[in-house]
Amino acid sequence: MNEIETIAIELTVNGRRRALKVAPHHTLLDVLRDDLELTGTKECCLVGECGACTVIVDGRTVDSCLMLAVEADGAAVTTVEGLAIDGRLSPLQAAFLDKGAAQCGFCIPGQLMSAHALLALNPHPTLAEVQEGLAGNLCRCAGYQQISEAVLATAEGADR
Amino acid sequence: MHTFAYERPATLPEVVALLGRHGTDARLLAGGTDLIIRLRDGTLHPGVVIDLKRVAELCPAIREEDGRLAIGATTVMTDIAADPRVRRDFMALAEAAAVVGSVQIRNRATLGGNICNASPAADTAPPLLVYGAEVVAAGPGGSRRIPIADFFVRSGQTTLEPGELVTAIELPLPRRRMGAVHVRRSRRRGHDLASVTLCCGVDEAGWTRLAYGSVGPRPVLAVDESGMLADPDAPEAARAEILERLFTDASPSPRSMRASPAYRLAMLRTLGARALRTAIQRLAEE
Ligand SMILES: Cc1cc2nc3c(=O)[nH]c(=O)nc-3n(C[C@H](O)[C@H](O)[C@H](O)COP(=O)(O)OP(=O)(O)OC[C@H]3O[C@@H](n4cnc5c(N)ncnc54)[C@H](O)[C@@H]3O)c2cc1C
Ligand code: FES
Ligand code: FES
Numbered sequence: 001m002n003e004i005e006t007i008a009i010e011l012t013v014n015g016r017r018r019a020l021k022v023a024p025h026h027t028l029l030d031v032l033r034d035d036l037e038l039t040g041t042k043e044c045c046l047v048g049e050c051g052a053c054t055v056i057v058d059g060r061t062v063d064s065c066l067m068l069a070v071e072a073d074g075a076a077v078t079t080v081e082g083l084a085i086d087g088r089l090s091p092l093q094a095a096f097l098d099k100g101a102a103q104c105g106f107c108i109p110g111q112l113m114s115a116h117a118l119l120a121l122n123p124h125p126t127l128a129e130v131q132e133g134l135a136g137n138l139c140r141c142a143g144y145q146q147i148s149e150a151v152l153a154t155a156e157g158a159d160r
Numbered sequence: 161m162h163t164f165a166y167e168r169p170a171t172l173p174e175v176v177a178l179l180g181r182h183g184t185d186a187r188l189l190a191g192g193t194d195l196i197i198r199l200r201d202g203t204l205h206p207g208v209v210i211d212l213k214r215v216a217e218l219c220p221a222i223r224e225e226d227g228r229l230a231i232g233a234t235t236v237m238t239d240i241a242a243d244p245r246v247r248r249d250f251m252a253l254a255e256a257a258a259v260v261g262s263v264q265i266r267n268r269a270t271l272g273g274n275i276c277n278a279s280p281a282a283d284t285a286p287p288l289l290v291y292g293a294e295v296v297a298a299g300p301g302g303s304r305r306i307p308i309a310d311f312f313v314r315s316g317q318t319t320l321e322p323g324e325l326v327t328a329i330e331l332p333l334p335r336r337r338m339g340a341v342h343v344r345r346s347r348r349r350g351h352d353l354a355s356v357t358l359c360c361g362v363d364e365a366g367w368t369r370l371a372y373g374s375v376g377p378r379p380v381l382a383v384d385e386s387g388m389l390a391d392p393d394a395p396e397a398a399r400a401e402i403l404e405r406l407f408t409d410a411s412p413s414p415r416s417m418r419a420s421p422a423y424r425l426a427m428l429r430t431l432g433a434r435a436l437r438t439a440i441q442r443l444a445e446e
Contacts (some may be wrong), residue, residue, distance in 0.1 A: 007166060024166035024209070025199070047197050048265055060238070060267040066196045067268070068189075070166050071211065114263065136262020 009073035013038070014082030022069040029064035031072075032079060033044035038114035040080035045155060049135035055079050061117045063136070082114055092116055095150040099112045104143030109136045115151045124137045124155050162205045172217040172327065175210060176300055179323045184206045188325055189194035189213075190234055190269035193261065194277045212272075217298075218327055220270075222246065228330045230296075238263075240271060240273075250331055251442075252340040252359045252424050253287040259344060260284070272326045275311065276379070278318050279353070285312065285379035287342050287382055289371035291331050294323040299324035307373030312378035338363040339443030345427045356427045360435035362390045362443050369431060375424050382406035403432060403438040 006021035013036060022031050032055065042052035044057045046065045048143045048158040056088060080096055089097070102108045111134060118133035125133065130151045131144075134137040139147065169175045180187055187206035190213065198204040212218050213234055220235040222243050229245055229282055240246055241258035260283050270410035274284045275295065285308075293308040300323050308329075311318050320326070330441055344354040357379075358372040368386030371377035382405075388394045389402050408426055412421040419427075 005165070011200045023163060025161040027161075046200060048193055048261065051262065051264060054264055060382070061264045062268055063264045066192055068166070068192065068196070068209075068211075071192070071213070106191075117263075131265055136264045 007070050009070055011072050012076040019130050019154075024068065024070055025064065026029060026069050027065055028055070028057075028062075028067045028069045028077070031069035032064060038079050038081050042106055042109055042149075044106070047051050049138070050107070051110040051114065051134075052107055054113040054137060056113055056117055057147070059117070059120070067148055069160060078113070078116075080112055083112060090116075092119065092150070092154045094101045095154045096147070099146045099150040100149045101143055101146040102111060103139075103143045103150075107141075111139065111147055115147075115154075119151070119155060119158075125151070127152065161200045161346075162202065164206055165208045166211065167208060168211045168214055170214055170216060172215055172298055173210065174351070175215055175325060176323065176331060178208070178210050180300055182210075183322065186210055188276075190270040190273040190276075191236060193265050193269045194279075199230065207400045212325070218272075219306045224333070225303075229332050229333060229355075230328045230330045232328055233273055233326045234270045234353045235272075237261075237266035237269045237271070237274075241266070249334055250287065250291055250340075251343040252290060252361065253284060255342040256283040256287050256344075256357070256359070258438075259342075271329055271333045275308075275329065276320070276326055278312050278316055279312070280315055280358055280378055281374040282379065283344060283354060283357045283373075285340070285373050286357055286371035287340070288329065289379060289381040290359045290361040291334075291338055294330045294332075295327040296324055296329045297321075297324045303332075303367060305328070309381050314377040327443060334363075336363045336365055337443060337446045339439045339440060339441065339446060340369075341435050341438040343431050345431060353418065356424055356431055358428065358435055360432065362422060362436070362439040363379045364443065366390045368436065368439075370436070372397075372428060372432070373411065374418075375428055376414075377411075380409040382409060389436065390440060403436065404429075407432065417442060422429050 010019045030102050032041050044050045044052035048063045048066045055064045057075050130148045185207040189209050189211045217232045221232045223230045236259045237257040241254050248252045279338050288308045295306040342359045344357040346354050354374050361369045368384040368389040372379045412424040
């Protein structure tokens with residue numbers, strides 16, 4: 001078998017600088033899960049439909065199954081493992097728990113990343129804006145109502 | 161996924177040289193929302209992938225110059241949908257950009273990629289046709305402009321020559337006031353490719369420009385210069401006849417699984433009539 005040529009990249013993941021060598025055809029999803037062992041980001045449809053693989057790259061959500069790891073060279077990446085603050089759940093994560101938004105839980109890391117990015121851009125979204133903001137995240141357990149409630153409750157709680 | 165060599169050129173001449181060296185073995189990568197899927201499913205297996213996102217001349221930017229709004233090829237849908245100049249003069253393009261896929265897709269999907277992929281369902285194609293956009297292409301022979309109406313051939317096929325790439329899409333700033341709107345029909349709300357994607361523009365001289373996609377091998381532009389369509393007081397039967405004539409180039413494929421030809425044609429008429437009303441209304445409110 002041919003030796004696959006790897007490319008050296010440097011990126012920041014959840015605030016920590018990482019230097020690693022990646023195969024050009026490995027996606028950011030592959031590298032997060034397999035090389036960096038951050039398995040909170042889920043692999044599912046691999047065609048950009050479900051959002052289970054959503055992470056934040058330089059402030060914007062992307063489907064990490066549709067981005068090559070080499071493309072993240074120099075970028076700042078946040079995964080679900082980076083949401084907790086000083087080892088405690090973020091208000092958004094706590095609201096997901098509180099509202100019973102997680103059923104089987106598989107889609108939740110992606111939902112959290114989309115919701116986190118939405119609230120950063122739009123701290124007081126309407127229900128319609130939450131639904132549009134999370135339209136790229138499917139939930140097979142159909143917990144959409146609880147998920148939207150959790151996002152709206154987080155926005156409300158931020159005022160208090 | 162098959163492995164490949166990855167190139168990340170920093171300048172346009174480097175891209176052109178790489179394309180010249182590798183020929184059909186090379187593939188350009190912009191946002192990857194079409195390409196990476198095809199690399200993974202094996203329909204494409206290039207030896208070299210050339211990433212355009214760090215090419216200085218292609219940097220994502222929207223600039224006003226010489227009576228045109230120039231949108232860099234790697235500008236993503238999120239930025240097009242939010243840009244105040246696009247929203248002021250080319251609202252239907254902002255509307256189309258805002259319905260491409262999901263937030264995650266719009267954060268990656270580029271305008272250049274949308275037109276070069278040349279899907280008949282590409283949502284930005286109808287507004288670009290209505291606004292009379294020009295595609296700026298660069299290649300070994302230098303740079304040239306291609307009217308968008310001469311750009312699409314069929315799915316995956318454009319009139320770009322081998323060795324050429326798109327550097328920008330330019331929209332002439334409107335000389336006459338125009339009201340325009342983008343509408344589409346998809347199987348479900350949220351992200352899905354359109355069964356019909358359509359844009360209608362009406363200007364103050366009475367011209368109606370109607371463009372539609374996903375109802376044939378390539379997006380189509382049809383124009384009425386009689387002024388009748390744009391005039392809500394013209395006889396209804398005459399207007400209906402003209403509108404019908406603008407749909408004659410629709411030829412939906414019976415092989416598509418997304419929607420039957422009969423459904424697409426019915427939706428084309430419904431959306432076309434609706435978009436015409438909205439365009440007239442928007443012109444009046446201008
Ligand atoms: C889940 C999902 C939903 C989607 N929904 C929609 C939708 O609603 N509407 C819609 O229109 N599309 C949709 N798409 C398709 C896709 O997102 C768009 O076509 C997008 O604009 C492609 O841009 P890109 O930058 O990702 O292109 P890429 O995948 O990087 O490239 C696409 C093709 O164009 C070529 N190319 C790219 N840039 C250039 C250039 N500058 N010069 C020459 N060739 C170039 C590439 O080589 C490749 O062949 C969807 C895709 C997914 C995965
Ligand atoms: S696994 Fe990436 S979108 Fe489904
Ligand atoms: S909680 Fe099970 S898929 Fe969403």
